[in-house]
Amino acid sequence: MSPQSGFTAEVYQNPYLAAGAETVDAVITVTAGEGGAAPSPAGTPSAAEAIMIDCSGSMGYPRSRMTEAIKATGVAVDTLRDGVLFAVIAGRSRAEQVYPSRGMVAASADTRAAAKQAIARLTPSGGTAMGSWLALANKLFAEVPAQVKHGIMLTDGRNQHETPEALRQVLAECEGRFSCDCRGVGEDWAASELRTIASALLGSADGLEEPAELPAAFRAMTEQAMGKSVADVKLRLWTPAGSTIRFVKQVFPQVEELTGRRVAVSDRIGEYPTGAWGAESRDYHVSVQVPPGTLGEERLAARVSLVSDDTVIAQSLVLARWTEDDALSTQINDRVAHYTGQAELAEVIQQGLEAREAGDDATATAKLGRAVQLADESGHEQTAKLLRRVVDVEDAATGTVRLRRDASSLDAELTNVRSTKTIRVKRS
Amino acid sequence: MVIAQTIDCPACGAPASAGFRFCEACGTPLHGVPAPSAAAEWVSSSTAPQRCEACGHTGFSSDGYCDQCGQRGPTGPDHSEFDLGPVAGVSDIGHRHERNEDAFALGTLPGTPLVVVCDGVSSSSRGDAASHAAVDAALPVLRTALTEGSHPERAIARSVHAAREAVTAVAGPDQGNPPSCTFVAAVVSAGSITVGWVGDSRAYWLPDGGTPCCVTVDDSLANELIASGMPADEAHAQPHSGALVRWIGVDADDGPPKARTFTPEGPGRLIVCSDGLSRYRSAPEALASSTPPGPPLAVARQLTQLALDAGGVDNITVVVVPYPPAAPTEGSAQ
Numbered sequence: 001m002s003p004q005s006g007f008t009a010e011v012y013q014n015p016y017l018a019a020g021a022e023t024v025d026a027v028i029t030v031t032a033g034e035g036g037a038a039p040s041p042a043g044t045p046s047a048a049e050a051i052m053i054d055c056s057g058s059m060g061y062p063r064s065r066m067t068e069a070i071k072a073t074g075v076a077v078d079t080l081r082d083g084v085l086f087a088v089i090a091g092r093s094r095a096e097q098v099y100p101s102r103g104m105v106a107a108s109a110d111t112r113a114a115a116k117q118a119i120a121r122l123t124p125s126g127g128t129a130m131g132s133w134l135a136l137a138n139k140l141f142a143e144v145p146a147q148v149k150h151g152i153m154l155t156d157g158r159n160q161h162e163t164p165e166a167l168r169q170v171l172a173e174c175e176g177r178f179s180c181d182c183r184g185v186g187e188d189w190a191a192s193e194l195r196t197i198a199s200a201l202l203g204s205a206d207g208l209e210e211p212a213e214l215p216a217a218f219r220a221m222t223e224q225a226m227g228k229s230v231a232d233v234k235l236r237l238w239t240p241a242g243s244t245i246r247f248v249k250q251v252f253p254q255v256e257e258l259t260g261r262r263v264a265v266s267d268r269i270g271e272y273p274t275g276a277w278g279a280e281s282r283d284y285h286v287s288v289q290v291p292p293g294t295l296g297e298e299r300l301a302a303r304v305s306l307v308s309d310d311t312v313i314a315q316s317l318v319l320a321r322w323t324e325d326d327a328l329s330t331q332i333n334d335r336v337a338h339y340t341g342q343a344e345l346a347e348v349i350q351q352g353l354e355a356r357e358a359g360d361d362a363t364a365t366a367k368l369g370r371a372v373q374l375a376d377e378s379g380h381e382q383t384a385k386l387l388r389r390v391v392d393v394e395d396a397a398t399g400t401v402r403l404r405r406d407a408s409s410l411d412a413e414l415t416n417v418r419s420t421k422t423i424r425v426k427r428s
Numbered sequence: 429m430v431i432a433q434t435i436d437c438p439a440c441g442a443p444a445s446a447g448f449r450f451c452e453a454c455g456t457p458l459h460g461v462p463a464p465s466a467a468a469e470w471v472s473s474s475t476a477p478q479r480c481e482a483c484g485h486t487g488f489s490s491d492g493y494c495d496q497c498g499q500r501g502p503t504g505p506d507h508s509e510f511d512l513g514p515v516a517g518v519s520d521i522g523h524r525h526e527r528n529e530d531a532f533a534l535g536t537l538p539g540t541p542l543v544v545v546c547d548g549v550s551s552s553s554r555g556d557a558a559s560h561a562a563v564d565a566a567l568p569v570l571r572t573a574l575t576e577g578s579h580p581e582r583a584i585a586r587s588v589h590a591a592r593e594a595v596t597a598v599a600g601p602d603q604g605n606p607p608s609c610t611f612v613a614a615v616v617s618a619g620s621i622t623v624g625w626v627g628d629s630r631a632y633w634l635p636d637g638g639t640p641c642c643v644t645v646d647d648s649l650a651n652e653l654i655a656s657g658m659p660a661d662e663a664h665a666q667p668h669s670g671a672l673v674r675w676i677g678v679d680a681d682d683g684p685p686k687a688r689t690f691t692p693e694g695p696g697r698l699i700v701c702s703d704g705l706s707r708y709r710s711a712p713e714a715l716a717s718s719t720p721p722g723p724p725l726a727v728a729r730q731l732t733q734l735a736l737d738a739g740g741v742d743n744i745t746v747v748v749v750p751y752p753p754a755a756p757t758e759g760s761a762q
Contacts, residue, residue, distance in 0.1 A: 240498030241483070268495070290498070296526040297482070300498035303489075317491065317553065320498075 006033050006230075007277075007306050009314035012335040015301075015321045016328035017292075023246065024301040025287045026318040027335040032230065033279035045231045045276075048085040048104055048146035049222065050137040050178070051076055053122065054155040055090040058188065060124035065185060065211045069154060072214035074116045076152060079222035080107040085144050087137075088119055091153075092126035093161040095136035104144050127161035130197065131170035138174045147232070148276045149178035150225040151201070152218065156186035159193055167193075171200040179203045179275050181221045184417065185211055187409050191416035192350075199256060202275035207414045227278035230308055234271040235284060238303040241268070242291040248272055251339040252283035255346045255420040271307065283424070285339045286318060293322045338378060338425040345374040345383065349419035353390070353412055356403060365391075365403055373399030380423050386415040470535030470542070470567045473508040473519050473528075474560040492557050502527065504560050509725065510534050514754040515541035515616075516724035517747035518732045522704055523740035525550070530702045530745040531559035531609075533567035540617045542570055543747045544587065547629050547702040549608040549675055558595045558607035562676055565594035570613060580615035581687040584624030587613055588685045591676050599678045608677030611685065612644060614700050616749045621698055624687035627675050630706045632715050635696035640712035643688055643698075647674035697727070697750050704744030705735045724748035 013026035051073055059066045073088060080086055085104040090096045099118040105111045133153065141149045159167055174180075180201035182194040185208045198205035208217060235258070239245060250256035262270040274282070286302055293299045302318040323329055352367030368391045375384040376396035384396070389411040391401040404411075479486050485496035492501050506521040506528050514536060521528040529548030536542060546562040548555020566587035573583035591611055599606040610627025621643075623631040628646040645651055650669035654660050663669060674680060699705075699715065709715040720730055728746045735744040 240494075241496050243498075293482070293499070298500040298526065299482075300491075300493035300500070303491075303493075317493075319553070 007031070007314035009304060009306060009316040011304070011316040011318055012333050013318055014328075014331045014333045014336070015298075015319040016323050016325070016331070017320055018326065018329040019295055019322060019324060020292045021322070021329065022289045022292055023287065024290060024318060024320045025285070025333070025336045025340075026302070026304075027251070027333070027339055028284045028286060028304050028316050028318075029281060030284065030306055030314060031281040032277045044229060045147035046083075046085075046145070047081070047148040047150065047226065047228070048141060048144050048178075049076075049080055049225060050087050050089060050104075050140055050149075050151045051218075052089045052091050052095070052133040052137060052151060052153040053098075053119075054128065054157070055092055055122050055124055055126070056128045056157060057125050058157050058186070062211070065156060066122065066124050068211035068214040069185070070119050070122055072154070072218035073119045075215040076218040076222045077107070077112050077115050077119075079219050079226065080112070081226050082107055084226070085146055086111075086115070087140050088115055089133055089136055090122055091128070091130065091133040091155070093129045093132070095129075095133040097136065097140075098122065104140050128155065128157045128159055129162035129166075130155060130159045130193070131162050131167040134174050134180070134197070134201075135170045137180075138170070138177055141178045148225065148228045150228070150276075151178055151180035151203075152221050153180055153182045153197065154214070154218075155182070155184055155189050155194075157188045158190045167197075171197065175200055176273055181205075181225075183208060183214075183217055183221075184413065185214060187413075189413060191413040191419075194417055195420065202256075202273060204254070205417050207410070207417050209410070209414070224278065228276035229279075230277045230313075232308065233274045233277050233313075234307045235274050236265070236269060236271050236305040236307045236312070237262075237286065238269050238300075238305075239288055240290060240300065243301070244289040245270075246287035246289055247285070248287075249285045249339075249343065250274070250282055251285045251342060252281075252422050252424055255343050255422060258284075274306075283335075283339065285336065285343070288318070290320055293320060295322050295324060297322060335425050339422070341374050341378055342380070342422040345371055345378070345380065346419045346422075348374070349383070349387070350416060353416050353419075356390070356412065361403055365401060368403070369399035369401040371399075372396050372401050378423065379426050382421065382423075383418070386418055390415055470533055470571065471510045471512070472533035472560070472563050472567065473504045473510075473531050474533075474564050492554055500527070500554075504528055504531055504556060509729070511725040512536055512541065514724075515543060515747065515749045516728050517543070517545075517700075517745065518725070518728040519745040520704075520732050520736065520740075520743065522743050523736065525743055527556055528743045529556040529559055529609075530704065530743040531556070531563045532745050532747060533563040534747065535567050535571055537571060537574055539753055540574070540615060541749050541753050542567060542574075543612075543614040543616075543698075543700045543749060544570065544591075545612050545629050545700050545702060545745050545747060546591070546609040546676070547627070547704075547743065547745070549610070549672065549677070551605075552608040552677060553605045554598070554607040555609055557598045558677060559609040561594040561598045561607075562591035562609050562611060565590040566611070566613060570615070574615065580617070580620075580622035581624060581689060583615065584613045584622065584687055585684045588624065588626060588676070592680075592682060595676050596678050606678040608675045608680065610672070610702070611676050612700055613685075614698055614747075614749065616698055616751060616753050618752055620689050620691045621751065622687065622689040623698075623700075624685040626680075626685045627672055628670075629702050630700070632699045632701075632706075632712055633690075633692065633696060634699060634712070634716045634719055635692060635694060637694065638696075640716035642712050643690070645686065646670075647672060647686070649673055692751055695751055697724075697748055699731070700747040700749070701731070702743060702745040704740070704742040705731055705746050707742065708735050708738040724750060 194205035356364035482499035487495040546559035569590040570587040653663035
């Protein structure tokens with residue numbers, strides 16, 4: 001146990017490999033602040049919050065979209081702890097600072113009231129260039145010393161007024177500097193864009209069915225940001241000489257590919273960003289290819305550590321043991337199997353919806369059928385329910401489905417944006 | 429044999445409570461534990477890993493794996509033997525296991541051989557690291573406690589505490605399946621024998637004449653059930669009846685070890701062993717009839733060979749202490 005740090009790391013794997021086998025898979029469950037108390041080794045960290053509100057012309061149709069966005073931003077401002085630095089940004093083809101007029105300001109009764117006055121005057125007009133909004137937030141965050149930097153971005157449309165390349169470049173500049181949760185409202189936002197931004201910035205992406213849901217969503221995102229008590233935690237991976245890291249993924253609460261984000265510490269050691277932690281639990285799937293060992297030997301395939309401020313706060317060992325006993329080596333750990341399925345589920349939903357949009361009905365039907373089957377097998381009811389908005393299910397067990405002609409673009413985007421959300425293995 | 433609550437003063441023969449340090453009649457120390465001599469130290473089967481068997485690299489991480497290739501580094505040798513004269517022991521990897529997860533340490537105070545045997549729990553990770561850390565921590569504490577005048581049962585309890593701390597330190601931040609081991613210690617003095625244990629490693633008293641017995645009672649599920657009133661045959665028929673209910677490890681309870689002190693009625697031998705031997709000669713009579721006469725090391729070797737010939741499915745550790753204890757000789761290790 002690591003009671004000092006409040007973090008625990010548990011490994012789930014089958015360490016037994018058949019002679020000559022090389023692939024070692026493990027799921028690592030990292031839990032911070034067991035029992036609901038936030039882990040806080042050095043007191044509450046300082047925080048900064050940037051709220052980016054889409055104020056493009058379409059936000060005025062229907063009117064409730066802008067009025068709910070204004071209300072929601074006020075709720076977010078009210079949810080900030082006293083002293084948290086914040087700023088509100090209006091997003092159009094360019095970003096414009098709404099409050100304060102420059103820099104960031106500490107939350108207090110006065111600044112909250114002033115912010116809400118400024119927010120109330122927001123009017124919809126112009127286009128959408130999300131990269132410019134994020135770039136302004138990044139500039140504001142760079143000027144303040146806060147430990148936890150968090151953004152909220154709301155949009156109702158696609159990133160029409162800048163190139164995908166421009167957005168990619170801004171994301172590269174923002175990566176590791178702040179985290180950002182993205183929300184879409186209305187029918188015209190693109191799930192793939194929100195997922196790209198949220199994924200790069202270690203945040204969540206989601207869509208809302210109705211503008212009226214905005215205030216509650218903004219409160220939840222702000223509360224979660226305020227609950228972060230350990231900033232900048234990294235997943236550190238030691239792997240043996242001659243090994244290859246096949247992949248490193250967060251697999252709960254949502255699938256997040258981390259493989260390409262490795263920062264090498266030494267030949268054997270690399271680190272992957274996990275952002276800030278509150279009282280929460282996440283699962284990671286690590287897959288390593290190691291040189292085959294001799295029968296009967298045990299080898300360390302990976303040492304998985306959680307690191308904060310260069311201090312190891314939790315650690316787990318992933319082992320490999322070579323055996324002639326097929327009964328041992330052929331078993332697949334149930335969590336590894338479960339998350340392999342959940343990752344495939346996210347992938348086939350995205351591929352199916354992409355094919356559907358491209359008019360490739362055969363591929364769309366096959367992929368979404370497989371998705372329905374996987375959601376059914378794993379008991380992922382939320383995703384099964386979303387899938388029924390885009391396909392009619394004839395037989396979930398075999399994945400027999402027909403594309404629904406009456407599915408709206410919101411149905412497809414919601415299914416897409418939530419495709420990466422996973423559930424934990426059901427305990428039998 | 430008699431498991432006595434009282435012992436006789438070795439000097440004047442007056443009965444005395446086992447809990448007393450000195451004879452109330454004549455003032456003689458009851459447990460025969462004078463100050464330690466500088467020469468009589470202690471030995472253990474623990475050796476630091478030298479070079480990785482797989483890649484030849486010399487660096488090992490604190491959790492025991494090669495820094496280079498990840499190969500598990502050896503904690504102790506596959507086979508070790510020690511002969512301190514009044515006590516000798518053998519530990520062997522056996523035929524089936526990949527490493528020797530048993531560990532033992534032997535020591536002497538004048539006239540008092542000391543034994544600690546630990547068996548790494550193979551279902552835990554790095555059981556060998558636990559067993560070696562435990563014997564290395566326990567034996568010096570056992571010596572010191574006895575030197576300071578602790579009753580042997582109290583001294584063994586203190587050594588168990590030290591073993592727990594050492595095993596906790598070995599566990600480090602690894603929270604998966606913390607290293608664990610069993611524990612049995614024996615203090616053999618002129619007037620009495622004390623055995624303390626946690627788990628299912630055993631001590632047998634084999635008198636030269638008379639009925640042999642097993643001094644320890646395994647901390648097993650079956651014995652717990654029997655203690656709570658279940659008939660023995662029914663308890664042993666339960667699934668997992670042999671499962672350990674107590675061990676040394678981060679995930680174990682930290683109650684005191686069970687302990688027994690008794691005064692043998694005549695000469696004999698105490699056999700302290702891991703279940704690598706006792707699984708083949710569980711009944712005291714069976715072990716007694718298989719134990720040949722001879723010097724302790726020769727007997728330990730023969731009992732080890734017996735376990736190997738019977739299958740050697742587990743690691744085997746056998747320590748032999750003749751009673752009454754002989755004078756110590758120059759320690760030698762192989």
